[in-house]
Amino acid sequence: MSTRERPLPRTVAVLAYEGVRLLDVTAPLEVFSTAAGLGARYEVALLSPDGGPVTTSAGTRLLTDPVGQLAGRVHTLIVPGSPGLPQRLPAGLLDAVRTLHSASWRTTSVCTGAFALAEAGLLRGRRATTHWRHTTTLTRRHPDIDVDGDAIFVRDGRIYTSAGVSAGLDLALALVEADEGPDLAREVARDLVVFLQRPGGQSQFSVAARTPTPRHGTLTALLRSIAADPAADHSLPELARRAGLSARHLTRLFNEEIGDTPGGYVESVRLEAARTLLDAGETVTATARLSGLGSDETLRRVFLRHLGVTPSAYRARFRTTTPGGSRGSRVTGES
Numbered sequence: 001m002s003t004r005e006r007p008l009p010r011t012v013a014v015l016a017y018e019g020v021r022l023l024d025v026t027a028p029l030e031v032f033s034t035a036a037g038l039g040a041r042y043e044v045a046l047l048s049p050d051g052g053p054v055t056t057s058a059g060t061r062l063l064t065d066p067v068g069q070l071a072g073r074v075h076t077l078i079v080p081g082s083p084g085l086p087q088r089l090p091a092g093l094l095d096a097v098r099t100l101h102s103a104s105w106r107t108t109s110v111c112t113g114a115f116a117l118a119e120a121g122l123l124r125g126r127r128a129t130t131h132w133r134h135t136t137t138l139t140r141r142h143p144d145i146d147v148d149g150d151a152i153f154v155r156d157g158r159i160y161t162s163a164g165v166s167a168g169l170d171l172a173l174a175l176v177e178a179d180e181g182p183d184l185a186r187e188v189a190r191d192l193v194v195f196l197q198r199p200g201g202q203s204q205f206s207v208a209a210r211t212p213t214p215r216h217g218t219l220t221a222l223l224r225s226i227a228a229d230p231a232a233d234h235s236l237p238e239l240a241r242r243a244g245l246s247a248r249h250l251t252r253l254f255n256e257e258i259g260d261t262p263g264g265y266v267e268s269v270r271l272e273a274a275r276t277l278l279d280a281g282e283t284v285t286a287t288a289r290l291s292g293l294g295s296d297e298t299l300r301r302v303f304l305r306h307l308g309v310t311p312s313a314y315r316a317r318f319r320t321t322t323p324g325g326s327r328g329s330r331v332t333g334e335s
Contacts, residue, residue: 009036009043010075010179013100016048016064017082017090022056023165024080024110031172032076034188040180045070047100049092057083067096072103076175080168081111086134094120108160108175110168117161118142126156131164169194182316214257218243223258226266230273231292234266266292271302278315287311 012032014025029044036042048054051066077100097120101107109117114130117123118138127146130138135149148154153162153171162171169192177185214220222243226234239262240247254262274291282290288299288311296311303311 009041010105011043011045011070011073012076012078013045013047013070013074014078014080015067015093015096015100016046016054016056016062016080017093017096018054019057019082019084019090020054020080021082021111021165022058022060024082024113024168025056025062027166027168028078028080028110028172030192031169031176031188034191035176035180035184038184038187038191040176040184045074047096049090049096067099071099074100074103075105077101077104077107078168078172079107079109079113079116081109081113081115081131081164083112085112085115086137089116089119097122104158106158106160106175108162108171110162110171111164114138114161115141117159118145122159123156123161126159127154128156128159128161129154129163130161133164214253216253216257218245219253219257223265226269230266230270231290234262234292236262267302271306274299274302274311275314278311284311284315 012028014029016025025046029046032040032042032044036044046062046064047067047070048064049067051064051069053061054064055061077097079097093116097107097116101120101122107117107122109130111131112134114123114128115134115138118128118141123142123145125144127148128138129135129148129151132149135147138145139147139149151163152167153160153174160171160175162168173185173189173194176188214223222239225232225242236247236251240250243250245253251262254260254265258265260268270292274287274293277287277290278284284296284299288294288296291299293299293302299311303309303314307314
């Protein structure tokens with residue numbers, strides 16, 4: 001293929017600024033630069049409103065190019081967050097976001113970078129997410145945004161927003177998969193020693209991490225036993241027997257202290273266990289049995305209800321690449 005016929009690279013620009021969080025910058029840069037090294041047609045750039053050195057929240061200095069150098073040539077714009085961004089926007093950041101967004105194929109944010117997109121008016125009437133600690137602030141300050149306080153990342157049109165810090169990895173890997181197919185995205189994940197990516201709608205927390213600490217000691221012991229062995233008998237009668245309470249009393253305690261029914265909580269734990277098993281390469285049938293969900297059909301119903309995909313489709317995202325395998329479909333209509 002001649003130089004004239006060779007497809008142009010996609011320019012991925014990370015927009016840094018004073019006080020930016022270091023990992024919000026470097027995680028996406030690593031994903032896209034690794035993908036480029038594996039054959040994807042990306043060029044990565046680190047920009048700032050005025051160019052030159054930028055000091056991160058960790059005290060590390062980054063050398064950046066000015067926005068004007070790539071204005072009109074950016075395929076993917078990434079706006080990282082910073083600890084101070086919800087309170088104060090650095091000088092020149094909004095103008096830089098608007099300038100780069102106006103000609104970009106897609107615009108994304110990591111963590112509190114969503115506040116810069118919101119202040120620039122890019123999230124008006126859209127769904128979005130940010131770090132769980134700041135979702136309430138984003139909702140209060142911008143009531144015209146449908147804030148999802150639990151998702152890892154959210155896509156609305158050509159704008160993507162992601163949750164705190166490490167979610168930038170998940171988002172970047174999802175974008176590589178959309179551009180280059182799941183096989184190359186998997187190779188990037190393997191090179192970086194991370195999972196391919198958690199689906200965007202997945203909770204920012206594990207079941208245990210997002211469960212309130214019960215005041216009732218018996219309830220604490222039950223939760224631990226469920227987490228320790230999801231496949232054991234955790235029916236309502238059995239849980240009530242172990243707790244020494246009536247089924248009605250136990251259900252009331254769960255609703256008051258956990259915000260869920262005993263059955264709903266057990267299903268959440270088993271779903272999380274099932275995902276871990278599928279990620280590790282277990283078959284659908286083995287996963288249903290080992291997670292406590294029992295049958296393939298029950299596993300399928302639970303996955304569709306909570307994740308919107310079948311277990312087989314979920315497992316396929318983590319399959320081993322076969323020799324000569326295709327990279328899958330690519331995003332079309334790009335510049």
